Amino acid sequence: MIRHLLSGADLDADTATLVLDTAAEMATVAGREVKKLPALRGRTVVNLFYEDSTRTRISFEAAAKRLSADVINFSAKGSSVTKGESLKDTALTLQAMGADAVVVRHPASGAPHRLADWVDGSVVNAGDGTHEHPTQALLDAYTMRSRLGRLAGLHVAIVGDVLHSRVARSNVLLLSTLGAKVTLVGPPTLIPVDISPALAPGIDVSYDLDTVLPNVDVVMMLRVQRERMSDSYFPSAREYARRYGLDGPRMRRLPEHAIVMHPGPMNRGMEITPEVADSPRSTIVEQVANGVSVRMAVLYLLLGGSNR
Amino acid sequence: MTAYLIRNVSPVGGEPTDLLIRDGVVAEVGAGLSADDATVIDATGLVALPGLVDLHTHLREPGREDAETVESGSRAAALGGYTAVCAMANTSPVADTAGVVEQVWRLGREAGLVDVQPIGAVTVGLAGERLAELGAMADSAARVRIFSDDGHCVADPRLMRRALEYVKAFDGVIAQHAEEPRLTEGAQMHEGEVSTRLGLTGWPAVAEEAIIARDVLLAEHVGSRLHVCHVSTAGSVEVLRHAKARGVRVTAEVTPHHLLLTDERAESYDPVFKVNPPLRTAADVDALRAALAEGVIDVIATDHAPHAVEDKECEWAYARPGMLGLETALSIALDVLGPRWDLIAERMSRVPARIAGLTGHGLDPAPGVPANLTLVDPAARRVIEPAELASRSRNTPYARMTLTGRIVATFLRGEPTVLDGKAVK
Ligand SMILES: [Zn+2]
Numbered sequence: 239m240i241r242h243l244l245s246g247a248d249l250d251a252d253t254a255t256l257v258l259d260t261a262a263e264m265a266t267v268a269g270r271e272v273k274k275l276p277a278l279r280g281r282t283v284v285n286l287f288y289e290d291s292t293r294t295r296i297s298f299e300a301a302a303k304r305l306s307a308d309v310i311n312f313s314a315k316g317s318s319v320t321k322g323e324s325l326k327d328t329a330l331t332l333q334a335m336g337a338d339a340v341v342v343r344h345p346a347s348g349a350p351h352r353l354a355d356w357v358d359g360s361v362v363n364a365g366d367g368t369h370e371h372p373t374q375a376l377l378d379a380y381t382m383r384s385r386l387g388r389l390a391g392l393h394v395a396i397v398g399d400v401l402h403s404r405v406a407r408s409n410v411l412l413l414s415t416l417g418a419k420v421t422l423v424g425p426p427t428l429i430p431v432d433i434s435p436a437l438a439p440g441i442d443v444s445y446d447l448d449t450v451l452p453n454v455d456v457v458m459m460l461r462v463q464r465e466r467m468s469d470s471y472f473p474s475a476r477e478y479a480r481r482y483g484l485d486g487p488r489m490r491r492l493p494e495h496a497i498v499m500h501p502g503p504m505n506r507g508m509e510i511t512p513e514v515a516d517s518p519r520s521t522i523v524e525q526v527a528n529g530v531s532v533r534m535a536v537l538y539l540l541l542g543g544s545n546r
Numbered sequence: 547m548t549a550y551l552i553r554n555v556s557p558v559g560g561e562p563t564d565l566l567i568r569d570g571v572v573a574e575v576g577a578g579l580s581a582d583d584a585t586v587i588d589a590t591g592l593v594a595l596p597g598l599v600d601l602h603t604h605l606r607e608p609g610r611e612d613a614e615t616v617e618s619g620s621r622a623a624a625l626g627g628y629t630a631v632c633a634m635a636n637t638s639p640v641a642d643t644a645g646v647v648e649q650v651w652r653l654g655r656e657a658g659l660v661d662v663q664p665i666g667a668v669t670v671g672l673a674g675e676r677l678a679e680l681g682a683m684a685d686s687a688a689r690v691r692i693f694s695d696d697g698h699c700v701a702d703p704r705l706m707r708r709a710l711e712y713v714k715a716f717d718g719v720i721a722q723h724a725e726e727p728r729l730t731e732g733a734q735m736h737e738g739e740v741s742t743r744l745g746l747t748g749w750p751a752v753a754e755e756a757i758i759a760r761d762v763l764l765a766e767h768v769g770s771r772l773h774v775c776h777v778s779t780a781g782s783v784e785v786l787r788h789a790k791a792r793g794v795r796v797t798a799e800v801t802p803h804h805l806l807l808t809d810e811r812a813e814s815y816d817p818v819f820k821v822n823p824p825l826r827t828a829a830d831v832d833a834l835r836a837a838l839a840e841g842v843i844d845v846i847a848t849d850h851a852p853h854a855v856e857d858k859e860c861e862w863a864y865a866r867p868g869m870l871g872l873e874t875a876l877s878i879a880l881d882v883l884g885p886r887w888d889l890i891a892e893r894m895s896r897v898p899a900r901i902a903g904l905t906g907h908g909l910d911p912a913p914g915v916p917a918n919l920t921l922v923d924p925a926a927r928r929v930i931e932p933a934e935l936a937s938r939s940r941n942t943p944y945a946r947m948t949l950t951g952r953i954v955a956t957f958l959r960g961e962p963t964v965l966d967g968k969a970v971k
């Protein structure tokens with residue numbers, strides 16, 4: 239097993255499949271009356287959050303606690319010390335505390351990589367800047383596999399602000415590794431340059447959502463920030479919703495079996511309408527539950543379980 | 547004054563010979579020289595280059611003496627084989643008045659290790675809004691001839707035109723940091739495959755190329771001298787080629803790091819590789835090397851940019867851009883150009899001295915010429931250890947790399963500043 243999980247690219251097909259299989263076992267724990275395994279008893283997991291994300295933090299916290307680890311939540315947001323000093327100083331503090339794993343969320347791309355140079359424990363990237371969010375990609379893959387029975391050969395459309403999306407980057411890497419085909423859809427201003435082969439060869443790009451929909455098994459809608467409008471990435475929220483939003487009529491262009499995903503939190507009415515978000519095709523609620531199982535699997539495998 | 551007899555040294559393009567240095571100048575050149583009062587230096591196997599001249603050095607004084615001082619930067623320069631460096635104006639306070647440029651110039655004289663030639667700011671406070679007192683700086687004791695807002699682009703085209711025109715009165719040159727600021731907002735590295743993978747905001751090549759294209763047209767229109775700092779893209783090379791073919795009075799520099807390193811170094815997220823303009827692609831590196839050999843790019847300039855540890859040992863996005871360069875430039879040039887000593891002398895000494903108007907520098911050793919020269923051991927190999935650098939900062943991208951070529955001695959007006967590879971003071 240790998241030591242850190244910093245990027246979707248850290249996982250080869252076998253390791254990724256092992257994580258998903260382990261997550262499936264972990265999911266059975268959630269169904270029990272006592273939702274707890276002794277696997278990480280005596281181990282310390284630090285949640286180091288430089289950016290607010292209650293849902294991700296709670297998901298990691300629940301995962302660690304279900305494995306009986308000691309959890310320390312450290313919210314570094316708002317500390318006004320020189321940013322660079324604080325990350326290295328914090329790393330030294332974590333080191334002194336004997337943290338076995340550090341789950342880090344940070345507004346700067348690559349911050350978890352830096353941290354991994356400075357601490358002995360495992361580092362899990364819980365979202366860094368506009369770079370990656372690998373456990374989100376794992377839970378998305380897990381959700382697809384549970385709903386559709388497989389990943390190899392699936393056609394997944396990732397729609398929206400790919401340029402600024404760490405979720406999209408991690409998903410592209412992981413899905414390609416696992417044999418799914420990915421099409422990125424959005425206005426050209428929000429698709430990064432040289433996306434293929436930068437992330438993975440064979441990624442398709444389309445600027446036309448309607449032509450893509452009839453051919454996909456999964457459509458993953460990304461959150462679009464209205465602030466992008468003032469930066470002229472697109473002219474108006476209304477135009478965006480018309481061209482790239484998923485509404486009822488568009489959803490009905492999907493094949494019968496296709497599912498709709500969203501990493502949350504949603505802008506209802508912008509990238510997705512309530513009709514779609516609340517439909518039986520939507521996996522949005524399952525994604526949250528699956529997140530805990532996947533994060534349990536990641537922590538369990540990184541920390542070597544009870545065998546170490 | 548002491549006399550030095552350098553025995554059996556290879557001058558650029560010539561057979562091994564002896565050089566006698568006396569009273570600050572080269573007194574004699576020839577085989578079998580003798581002088582009873584001279585200190586003899588056996589230079590067998592060494593090459594004598596005219597002392598190197600750097601058009602682009604950040605000395606950080608005044609303002610950030612923790613990162614570098616005029617003295618520490620001068621020592622790093624001497625150890626790198628330089629006898630003159632042009633000190634960029636983005637200090638604190640900014641070198642935008644006669645007072646500040648004279649201060650820097652005086653500190654350079656006191657250190658006495660290289661000639662420190664201050665560069666004056668083009669605009670007050672580097673703000674890009676109104677012209678600094680360019681004439682007062684030109685008339686000062688520092689006799690400023692190069693003006694630059696380096697670190698910032700003079701983005702306003704009307705202001706750039708005026709600056710180019712104004713300095714004609716004293717044969718000045720505007721050295722432009724070519725970066726269209728609206729195209730590089732938030733930029734962290736070269737825009738391309740690697741930035742897409744790393745999720746770092748891209749600095750597109752066109753942001754440099756568009757400004758160079760504009761500026762060469764402005765320089766042509768008003769008949770002025772333009773110098774382009776740290777050219778980094780293949781497209782910029784093509785713009786320069788076109789401009790030179792039209793007879794525009796434009797010169798350009800490239801840094802050692804842009805000749806050697808690519809944007810893939812950012813994969814480590816180690817900010818020691820963060821620099822502005824950013825490291826580009828292998829295709830750009832190839833184009834820059836070819837342009838340098840051809841003369842489309844005129845000089846190698848270090849863009850020596852020391853930074854304190856806390857400004858580099860942090861997240862990529864928060865780190866300051868810049869790399870050390872003075873102590874490693876010759877080795878990188880040797881690596882990139884090969885032992886083409888005439889070309890190295892041209893690109894690192896003669897032409898930069900001419901651009902900066904430093905008449906005593908960039909001259910090959912000949913009787914009567916100021917003895918500004920450097921002796922290189924082309925065969926020596928050394929491992930770069932950041933802790934051993936003379937700079938006050940440690941941000942070298944070549945840490946633990948083995949580089950070829952070592953500066954054995956540097957002479958400034960006949961006095962050694964470096965002997966046996968060590969700074970004399
Ligand atoms: Zn610059």
